[in-house]
Amino acid sequence: MRKLCAIAVAMALIILGGCSSGSDSNKNTAAGATKDQPASAGVPETVDLVSVRDLVHKTMAGKRIAFVPILYNGFALTETWGHELERTMNMLGAKFEVHDANFDTDKMVQIIDGLINEHVDALVLHNPDVGVLTEQIKRAHEKGIYVVVVNMIANQSGDMYIGADVPSAGRDIAARAVADCKAKNNNKVAIIDGFGPDAFSIGFLAGAEPVLKDAGFQVISKQEAQYDQAKANQIATTILQQNKDLCAILTNWDIPAVGIGNAIESAGLKGKVGVYNLDASKTWCDSLKAGKVTASAAYDVPGIGAGAAVAIQHLFELGIKAGTQRTVDYVPYEIVDQSNYSQYANACYSGA
Amino acid sequence: MTTSAAEVRQAGRASLRDRLATIEQGTLVMGLTVVLLLVGVFTTRGFATFGNFRVVLMLSSALGIVSVGQSIVILGKGVDLSVAVVAALAAQGSVELFANRGFSEGEAVALVLAMGLGMGLFNGWLVAYAEVPALFATLGTMALFDGVVRVNLLPTHLYQLPPNSHIVRWMGQGHVLGIPAPIVLAGIVFIGAWLFIAYTSPGRLIRAMGDNPEAARLMGAPIRPLLVSTYVISAVLATIAGLVILGKDGGYSTIYGAGQDILFESITVAVIGGVSLSGGKGSIFGVFSGAALVAVIVNVLTLNNFGLLARNFTRGLVLIIAVAADAWLHPRDEETAKSEDL
Numbered sequence: 001m002r003k004l005c006a007i008a009v010a011m012a013l014i015i016l017g018g019c020s021s022g023s024d025s026n027k028n029t030a031a032g033a034t035k036d037q038p039a040s041a042g043v044p045e046t047v048d049l050v051s052v053r054d055l056v057h058k059t060m061a062g063k064r065i066a067f068v069p070i071l072y073n074g075f076a077l078t079e080t081w082g083h084e085l086e087r088t089m090n091m092l093g094a095k096f097e098v099h100d101a102n103f104d105t106d107k108m109v110q111i112i113d114g115l116i117n118e119h120v121d122a123l124v125l126h127n128p129d130v131g132v133l134t135e136q137i138k139r140a141h142e143k144g145i146y147v148v149v150v151n152m153i154a155n156q157s158g159d160m161y162i163g164a165d166v167p168s169a170g171r172d173i174a175a176r177a178v179a180d181c182k183a184k185n186n187n188k189v190a191i192i193d194g195f196g197p198d199a200f201s202i203g204f205l206a207g208a209e210p211v212l213k214d215a216g217f218q219v220i221s222k223q224e225a226q227y228d229q230a231k232a233n234q235i236a237t238t239i240l241q242q243n244k245d246l247c248a249i250l251t252n253w254d255i256p257a258v259g260i261g262n263a264i265e266s267a268g269l270k271g272k273v274g275v276y277n278l279d280a281s282k283t284w285c286d287s288l289k290a291g292k293v294t295a296s297a298a299y300d301v302p303g304i305g306a307g308a309a310v311a312i313q314h315l316f317e318l319g320i321k322a323g324t325q326r327t328v329d330y331v332p333y334e335i336v337d338q339s340n341y342s343q344y345a346n347a348c349y350s351g352a
Numbered sequence: 353m354t355t356s357a358a359e360v361r362q363a364g365r366a367s368l369r370d371r372l373a374t375i376e377q378g379t380l381v382m383g384l385t386v387v388l389l390l391v392g393v394f395t396t397r398g399f400a401t402f403g404n405f406r407v408v409l410m411l412s413s414a415l416g417i418v419s420v421g422q423s424i425v426i427l428g429k430g431v432d433l434s435v436a437v438v439a440a441l442a443a444q445g446s447v448e449l450f451a452n453r454g455f456s457e458g459e460a461v462a463l464v465l466a467m468g469l470g471m472g473l474f475n476g477w478l479v480a481y482a483e484v485p486a487l488f489a490t491l492g493t494m495a496l497f498d499g500v501v502r503v504n505l506l507p508t509h510l511y512q513l514p515p516n517s518h519i520v521r522w523m524g525q526g527h528v529l530g531i532p533a534p535i536v537l538a539g540i541v542f543i544g545a546w547l548f549i550a551y552t553s554p555g556r557l558i559r560a561m562g563d564n565p566e567a568a569r570l571m572g573a574p575i576r577p578l579l580v581s582t583y584v585i586s587a588v589l590a591t592i593a594g595l596v597i598l599g600k601d602g603g604y605s606t607i608y609g610a611g612q613d614i615l616f617e618s619i620t621v622a623v624i625g626g627v628s629l630s631g632g633k634g635s636i637f638g639v640f641s642g643a644a645l646v647a648v649i650v651n652v653l654t655l656n657n658f659g660l661l662a663r664n665f666t667r668g669l670v671l672i673i674a675v676a677a678d679a680w681l682h683p684r685d686e687e688t689a690k691s692e693d694l
Binding site: 075076230231239243 | 397398399401403404407410411502506507508509510512515525597600601602603604605607610611651654655657659660661
């Protein structure tokens with residue numbers, strides 16, 4: 001009798017233990033998942049399209065996603081990303097919000113600190129330089145908040161980086177400039193980049209400078225214009241005065257390229273000095289059509305926004321613990337000029 | 353009575369400082385600029401060309417215009433921190449009105465000039481009648497103007513000059529008898545301001561008001577209207593400078609905080625040129641000297657491939673040296689702090 005009771009108790013314990021572990025795996029099946037992470041380990045091996053859709057919507061419903069760019073209102077680049085994210089997150093029932101730092105790095109840090117304290121579910125960050133958000137990304141991960149970094153890579157990795165492969169784009173646009181200048185038997189170029197310690201400037205120079213050096217080109221000037229069209233115009237005006245035989249000016253963004261193009265036109269050197277850059281918004285395309293700029297490594301700006309939206313879904317569906325697995329994911333780019341800019345969706349975006 | 357060698361040396365040292373102290377700071381700064389020009393001629397390829405001097409004048413025209421306005425405010429014992437914002441809103445507002453809101457270019461320019469005038473009147477009213485200290489008043493209006501105008505008028509931070517622009521394009525790229533229009537406009541502003549401060553009653557009273565407001569008031573000077581007028585002049589000149597920059601560069605961007613430098617630079621130029629931040633002291637010639645010195649420094653550094661950090665460091669160092677030199681040449685005590693030339 002006692003043996004039967006013992007067996008019954010053991011069976012009951014086994015059954016109860018099995019039920020509770022089964023229910024735990026339903027909530028936290030992903031390795032490293034915590035109680036704060038959603039109950040999902042991705043989709044099953046075989047799916048029914050309606051129920052998998054329900055799974056994704058259930059996973060994303062009510063999640064608070066905060067996008068913090070360095071500037072938003074009136075800035076085509078980040079508005080394009082924001083609109084892609086907003087459309088996707090709204091469609092999935094998540095709560096998407098944008099916090100505009102209006103160029104103020106201190107304000108950006110405060111905004112992010114506040115969002116971390118409010119325990120948002122995910123942050124999408126566009127950081128002004130490689131180090132300024134190091135502590136914020138670490139804190140976010142400690143609190144189980146996913147971090148997706150867009151277009152300006154940081155030294156402290158987020159869960160995912162989505163953006164342009166800036167060194168490769170810099171390498172290829174420099175190669176284009178070298179090819180065009182060699183055809184003119186001219187090896188003198190100048191470089192005008194951003195702030196200096198920002199990811200785009202570092203990546204651009206890492207890609208472009210070796211190409212110029214290997215080709216035996218002379219970089220007669222390298223200056224920072226802080227992504228300011230007026231400063232780029234002033235620097236270009238001064239350099240052109242000293243070096244009327246310059247072949248090309250390379251810059252790492254399209255807005256300074258527009259300023260440089262205007263300076264070249266004012267100096268009467270339109271068509272003689274080329275302008276080569278990264279990115280190709282509608283403003284740049286207008287300058288291209290006017291013959292003031294030459295070519296750009298136009299990367300997929302709308303794709304970055306879509307990519308960030310996919311990244312967020314990926315993270316929540318798999319339930320990966322924040323900060324434990326990190327990836328860097330690039331969007332494509334094309335070298336566009338007057339002959340092909342209308343063929344590529346990457347070029348001439350306007351922020352819609 | 354015999355005089356020791358030490359006393360003779362001491363007298364010599366004092367007389368050198370006294371001699372220098374009698375020379376207006378603007379003249380000293382112009383002398384320094386000439387020295388720097390000579391250094392540039394002998395050390396920098398491409399510096400000593402007519403084309404380069406033309407570029408230097410053209411690139412510093414807008415700064416010179418803003419600095420004149422800022423200096424008039426400082427002469428009156430104030431400061432205007434909203435100049436950069438006023439310039440940006442004027443430039444971008446003119447494009448928005450002309451390209452997107454159906455106004456003709458003339459109407460757009462007139463409207464932004466009126467907007468600048470209004471901003472100046474508001475600044476002046478705050479300082480003169482509401483008696484808010486100038487530093488705080490214009491710090492507040494810097495953000496207020498930006499917010500109000502952007503919410504109601506400007507959907508973006510980047511504007512390009514429309515291809516069918518004539519007036520603003522001429523202001524930035526036109527010529528008068530072969531001289532670039534920005535240089536001509538800056539020249540008119542400098543000469544007009546010099547005549548105003550030196551030879552008109554309101555101009556002289558602005559200096560008197562800055563030197564000793566109480567004495568000026570007792571003399572019967574209309575202090576409040578004069579104060580308002582200084583801020584109106586500053587805002588209107590900032591508006592014109594914004595349009596010149598737009599015309600010259602072909603666009604106006606405030607992305608990543610672009611365009612804000614003109615505030616610091618306008619104050620730097622004024623102080624380097626001898627316009628005292630305590631008011632009542634300085635000249636328009638000094639402002640011209642300060643603008644010339646800053647422009648030559650930036651030009652020499654750029655031609656020698658010095659980057660942004662070196663340029664900022666040099667500008668800051670020159671400002672500190674100018675302030676320190678002023679303090680050494682014109683030591684302050686209770687008496688000199690209250691009244692100087694008056």
